[in-house]
Amino acid sequence: CGLLTQLASGEMVVGAEGEKLTNHYTFYAVFNTPEEFRIITGNRTLGTVPVDSPLLPDQHIIFGGRRWKVTEIETEKKVIYVEATKGGQPPQFSGGGMSVHDAVRQEMLAIYR
Structure with a gap:
């Protein structure tokens, strides 16, 4: 391929x-590829967030277009448990953009099509 x-x-x-x-x-x-924590509600994984933007229990966030409250963090498993709530702020993501070689972009477009 x-x-x-x-x-x-x-x-x-x-x-x-x-x-x-x-x-x-x-x-x-x-x-840089930082380690990531999975964000889970109930038995459903919502997505991941990099370790370099830590969340705390009882913190309110906006993730995946919805509002969540952090209920528990399992550092060893790299899991953050959340429940739906009112209010929140989007998590902060660090890092900057970088240039991507044209060959990589072309290949990504070919796969997408």
């Missing part, structure tokens, strides 16, 4: 051609 491949889950991963590039000794990663 190409530089990138999309799994059945929708996740984008490095494809066969991409593996050749990323496994070569001249390839250097220039981006």
